[in-house]
Amino acid sequence: MYIHLDHHGGEPIYRQIIEAVKYQVASGQLAPGEKLPSIRGLAGQLKINPLTVVRAYEQLQHAGLVVMKQGQGVFVATNRSSTPVGVRRKAIAEMARRLLAEAARMGADRQEIMDVLQAEARQMESKP
Secondary structure, X not given: OOOOOOOOXXXXXXXXXXXXHHXXXXXXXXXXXXXXXXXXXXXXXXXXXXXXXXXXXXXXXXXXXXXXXXXXXXXXXXXXXXXXXXXXXXXXXXXXXHHHHHHHHOOOOHHHHHHHHHHXXXXXXXXX
């Protein structure tokens, strides 16, 4: 599991971990039942205090996105309702922001972006 932390931004580290896991669950990068890194493992990988990871994992468990099993680890929740519409929409919105920013850097206007998105959606729908 890859998580990029912004140590200079205003968002707390534990919130960044939560948002990264939510995004990866919503986008399918983390599958239901998949084991997450251990608390110590993720803390070591990110070079942060293990208590920060504990806080993030506990909040993810409270939200129903992960299950913490004593002595076994932390796992992505297996029930499909664990990816609520709000989480999925937030992940899609983040992808859209990145797409829009990149397209704007290339000089595309809103109408061109919408035309391309609609054409791609039609093409995807026409494939079996």
